[in-house]
Amino acid sequence: MNTWIAIGVTVLGCYAVKLAGLLVPAHTVERPYVRRLAALLPVALLAALTAQQTFADGHTLVLDARAAGLGAAAVALMLRAPFLLVVAAAVVVTAGLRAVGG
Amino acid sequence: MDQTADGADKPDAAVVRDALGVGVAVGLSGFAFGVTSAGSGLGLLQTCALSLLVFTGASQFALVGALAAGGNPFTAAAGAFFLGVRNAFYGLRLSQLLALPRAVRPFAAQWVIDETTAVTLAQPNRRAARIGFTVTGLSLYVLWNLTTLLGALGAKAIGDTRAWGLDAAGPAVFLTLLAPMLKTATERAVAGLAVLLGLGLLPVLPAGVPVLVAALAAPLALFVEGRRRGRAGQDGPDGVEVDR
Numbered sequence: 001m002n003t004w005i006a007i008g009v010t011v012l013g014c015y016a017v018k019l020a021g022l023l024v025p026a027h028t029v030e031r032p033y034v035r036r037l038a039a040l041l042p043v044a045l046l047a048a049l050t051a052q053q054t055f056a057d058g059h060t061l062v063l064d065a066r067a068a069g070l071g072a073a074a075v076a077l078m079l080r081a082p083f084l085l086v087v088a089a090a091v092v093v094t095a096g097l098r099a100v101g102g
Numbered sequence: 103m104d105q106t107a108d109g110a111d112k113p114d115a116a117v118v119r120d121a122l123g124v125g126v127a128v129g130l131s132g133f134a135f136g137v138t139s140a141g142s143g144l145g146l147l148q149t150c151a152l153s154l155l156v157f158t159g160a161s162q163f164a165l166v167g168a169l170a171a172g173g174n175p176f177t178a179a180a181g182a183f184f185l186g187v188r189n190a191f192y193g194l195r196l197s198q199l200l201a202l203p204r205a206v207r208p209f210a211a212q213w214v215i216d217e218t219t220a221v222t223l224a225q226p227n228r229r230a231a232r233i234g235f236t237v238t239g240l241s242l243y244v245l246w247n248l249t250t251l252l253g254a255l256g257a258k259a260i261g262d263t264r265a266w267g268l269d270a271a272g273p274a275v276f277l278t279l280l281a282p283m284l285k286t287a288t289e290r291a292v293a294g295l296a297v298l299l300g301l302g303l304l305p306v307l308p309a310g311v312p313v314l315v316a317a318l319a320a321p322l323a324l325f326v327e328g329r330r331r332g333r334a335g336q337d338g339p340d341g342v343e344v345d346r
Contacts, residue, residue, distance in 0.1 A: 095268075
């Protein structure tokens, strides 16, 4: 039930902001500070999420095969690999390390 | 920004090709979401509902990640919501470019995401922008939902998603979205501070909350930036920023 509540709230919230962007007259929110903040918020959220989903195990921080997987993804990104290949690199390296007992 | 200044022609076929390229490539990654969501303990219906109704990848990954970590549903939804706020700013730009009739906007809104915005902004005129938006939106929506379903079914078939390294897909997706945003020192500082806050507070705060606190790195960086500029007095009084 909790999962459905979370899904419902996310559905409504995400659709509302998408629609608001199309309906609200641009000049009301197109102030430089608001635009800058809107550009920086995803940076902060994505950085925190990347770190947490790589190093978190519940409430403890761990260093496991996922870190190597993320490293592989970073290398693939620097080599300008396409999106799917970057994700595949992370998955394959993580699985490979676990297979050999990492 | 004002496309009347640049009314260059671009063949419709070229626009469709660009749009399909993005739509297909990113649409296929719905598979990663389906697998991750199922691996996080969500049911088939819940996983598909997210792709059909939320349809903004980063928020979907964030939500299932937070739920898997045992987060409160509202905290989990808040993280997903704040990630989705950027779509409102995409919509502001797109509504100028596309000039959609009011009756169409509620339907077009669901497709206002990173990829459709990137394709639409790259077009030279309104006709191309409309074609680019529609083709990217449609191909991405159809594929993303199909591959979500396949991924969720596949995850069930393969059993332990961790053994297959699939728990590394989520962070890799986030990193891929994040990397092109790290253009200046401010963005890198925000990312670094957010990582410190997100990891440092993880042991002490309820699941999902550290990410929300980490989001404060953004206004904090703007505040420091503003003060520094005020002291240096090198820019205009309002510190107008040029983005993109």
